[in-house]
Amino acid sequence: MRPPIASFVVLLLVVAALTVIGIGGVHAEPIPQAVLNGEQHIAADTAQSLRTAIDAEASTVRRTAGAYVATDTSTPATTLKALTSGSKSVLGGALLDRHTGKLLAAGGKTVPLAGVNAKAAAEHGAILPRLVTSGGAPQLLYFARVTLPAQQDPDQDQNQAPSRAERQWLLAVTEALPAVAAYGDGRGVEVLDTSGTKLATAVHGKASPAADSALPAAAARAAHGSGSDTDASGSLLGATTGSRRTVAGWAQVASATGPGDTDDLGLVVLTSHATPATTTAADYSRFALEAAGALSALALLLGLALYFCVQRPLLRLYLSAGRVARGAGQASQDWPAASSELSRPVPLHGFGELTRIGRALDALRRQLLGESGPQDFPARRGPGYRALAVLGVLVVACWSAPMVFLLNRADTVSAVPAPVLADQQTRTEIAAGRIRQSLDHSYTELSAAAAGLPGRSRAAQTEVLRHSLAEHKQYRSLYLLDRSGGITLRVGGTPLRTLVHVPDGGGITTVNTSGRIPAIAAYTQVPAVKGKARAAGVVLFGEIDVQALNSILPRPKLGDVWVTDGREKVLAASVGYRAFQSLPNSGLTRLARATQSAPGTTGTATSAVHLTSSGPSVDAAAPLAQSGPTARLGWHVVAAEPAAGLQIPAVQAEQRTMLAGILGLSVGVACLGWLHVVVIRPLRAVAVLVERLAGGDRRTVLHPVNHDEIGSVTRSLELIRQALAERDRAARSGHVAGPSRPLPANTLQR
Structure with a gap:
């Protein structure tokens, strides 16, 4: 009892x-914690996009060098020209001998090679990209091995028997830092080195990256203090100007999932945005004391009873x-x-x-x-x-x-500060940029594979496609179409294609409208052989594994993310979904349509707070349609984060009450x-x-x-x-x- x-x-x-x-x-702080967290996540998302761009470029340089087929007439000069002439982003290139480190050929701008150990690179694998300075401008130095036949050894003594061992050269190319994009009106983005020196900047609207000169050094110190945590990120508070205060976020560009091409660069991304300070103070301590006192009195009275x-x-x-x-x-x-x-x-x-x-x-x-x-x-x-x-x-x-x-009770609209809503919109735009970046890369790699098909036998074409499929895990199937839409050559899994059409040009499209799995594909025309009639309307298709897109979407505190087509039907998502289903609620559908991202238009990102069964939800939608192979899609990226997952004082008070x-x-x-x-x-x-x-x-x-x-x-x-x-x-x-x-x-x- x-x-x-x-x-x-x-x-x-x-x-x-x-x-x-x-x-x-x-307590309601002048700058809510949700705003600081949002800026931190924006910096981390931007750093991930920069990391992906560097990884993709390093992979492209290695793939180009690995696919080069040397002949008896190949010389260092012709080899270097063949490896670098097809890329507009290469500023300068050089070929080195792996035994002596001797410079065999050079082209374009001078390549800074101080400290490059060519022999170690050939023996232990590729050297990771390096950050170098040439002509006062920061550049990235990429490396790749070039394998040549034994008879191509130019240092072989004529009096000795020919060596049958393969010979390797080291390719080094310099490129400019990948461009970083700033999203959100008034936001600036800076790429810093380990000392806090600015390497690249981007501004959206009227933001000034140099508004607070102390932030870059503080971000570099914070990144350096994170130690071995390669995906570290954080937030900072900058100077106050009038009623606005600068909120900054920083994040390392180093790989977050193990050894990667960006680990040795020491790059840090710094984002900053001037945010209006909150003037209305909210203190729930009195309410807490009154509620606790009432419950204590009830407990004692019921206990006595x-x-x-x-x-x-x-x-x-x-x-x-x-x-x-x-x-x-x-x-x-x-x-x-x-x-x-x-x-x-x-x-x-x-x-x-x-x-x-x-x-x-x-x-x-x-x-x-x-x-x-x-x-x-x-x-x-x-x-x-x-x-x-x-x-x-x-x-x-x-x-x-x-x-x-x-x-x-938190008001559905006023509970979420305007900067938090703007941050959700910004992060959705960055997510759309990551999807666009992935699709553009898939199209670029498919175009490179298509360039190696003309004039080759069927067996050689099959080998090219198999090599491309093995190199690029985002593809689930590669196949060639004739003018009638029939598949003439295929490698990989069974195509999910149900739409029989032979498009012109190249880009990204969907090749089915129903089924268990959405089939998104890159396509490009196979070039005609010089001096011969164009191939019979042959088009190379590469069906993209939808899981590759799904894996890009999840980000901390971004919530559930969906990629939809022009009819607002789901093609990919960060959560479980059925192919071609509608968005979970009508509010998200209206938000996607509000972007006005019809095919061929850029559209405009938008955001809103919707009331759901679980409380207020911070939602945003951004168009995917811009320039490049995705320009004609009319797709959207939609994100929904419950306000309960954000550190908003009004929502926190409601939750805890x-x-x-x-x-x-x-x-x-x-x-x-x-x-x-x-x-x-x-x-x-x-x-x-x-x-x-x-x-x-x-x-x-x-x-x-x-x-x-x-x-x-x-x-x-x-x-x-x-x-x-x-x-x-x-x-x-x-x-x-x-x-x-x-x-x-x-x-x-x-």
Whole structure:
């Protein structure tokens, strides 16, 4: 009996303390934490885009060098020209001998080769890209190995036998840093080296990257202090200008998933944006104290009510039942002693079941004294302790229900600060840029594969496609179409293509409109062989594995992200989805349409706060259609992040208020339910049995279920039943006129 009552009071007091700690700790800062976190995530997203661009370029340089087929007439100069002339991004190139490090050929701008160990690069694998300075401008130096036949060794001594070992040269090319894009009006982006020197900048709108000169050095120090955490990121607060303060985010460009091409560069991305400071202060400490005080008062009042209405009356009943049982046991041996035990009436305490048991117990006492016979009890009874438990739950619910449904409700629109909504839109634009970057890369690689097909045999073409499929994991299938749309050559998985068409030009498209998996494909025309008629409308298709796109979309605190086509049907997503399904709610669909990203137009990103079943959701949509192979798609990228996942003071206060209410109600239901199981329900059962016993039922044995107060009362009643049964048997046999031989008080007889 005591544990559920004590636990009920103590746990309600604990909930009150948590209410003070949780809700009282919510404060509205001039710059909300959600804004700082948003800027940090924007920097991390931008760093990932830069990392992807560098990795893709390093892979392209290595692929180009690996695909080069040297001939007997190949010289360092012709080899270098063949490897670099096809790329517009190459500023300068050089070929080195792996044994001596000797410069064999050079072209374009001078390539800084200080510290390059060509022999080590050839023996231990490719050298990672390096950050170099040429002509005062920062550049990236990429490396790749070029393998030549044995007879191509230009250093072979004419008097020695020809060596049959393959020979390797080292290709080194310099390129400018990949361009970084700034999204969000008034935001600046800077790429820094390890010392905080600016290497590249980008500005969107009227932002000035140099508005706070201390931020680059602070970001470099923070990145350096992150140690071995290669994907570290963070946020900074800059100078205040008027009512606006600069909020900055920084992130390392180094690979976050293991060794990568950007690990040795030491690049840091710094984003900054001037944000208006919040002037309205929100302090929930007073509300927390009032709510906790009310709950504490309820806990103490309910605890006292349970003590005076349940615990103390039950303990007194336990003593009275023991006294009557002792009197019944002593009746045949020591009648005066038994009479003194039985002469005192059983006091009635409490109400409901305890009153019923006390009244029936007093009737049994009188029957033991021979003052009365069996007694009937009314069938209709007043409210019992079950009603008390329900009333206790309702009292707690009177505190919990307003906490859950009414108090500290966050307004759907005004609860989310405008900078947080703008950050969600910015991050959605960056996500669209990552998807566009991936699709552009797929198209570029497919075009490179198509350039190696003309004039080759079918077996050679098959080998080219197999090599391309092995090199680029984003493809699931590569195939050639003739003018009629039939597949003439295929490598990889079975095509998902259901649309039979032979498009002109090249780009990205979908090749099915239904099925379990959306089929997104890059396509390009196969060039005609010089001097011959153009091939019969041959087009190379590369179906892109949708999982490759799905893996790009998830980002911390961006929420659920979908890629939709022009009809707002889902093609890829960061969460589970069905192919070509509609967006989860009409608000997201309207948001996607509001981008006005019809095929051939750039469209405009947009954002809004929508109220969903789980609370406010910060949603944004950005068009994918811009220049390049994705320009004619009319696709969108849509993101939805529940406001509950962001550190917004109004939303935090609502969440914690609801949590306190739920905890309070759960404690009330659990503890009072526990009291009902271990006290109230057994009391109801004992009340029925003792009334039957007082009504003359001597055959029903009373079994104690638990070793507690109610179990002790049940054992006492069983002793009384046995004494009455023995007396009745003796009376019927006519041997004795008074109480029968006593039964042991510490045993039960059946």
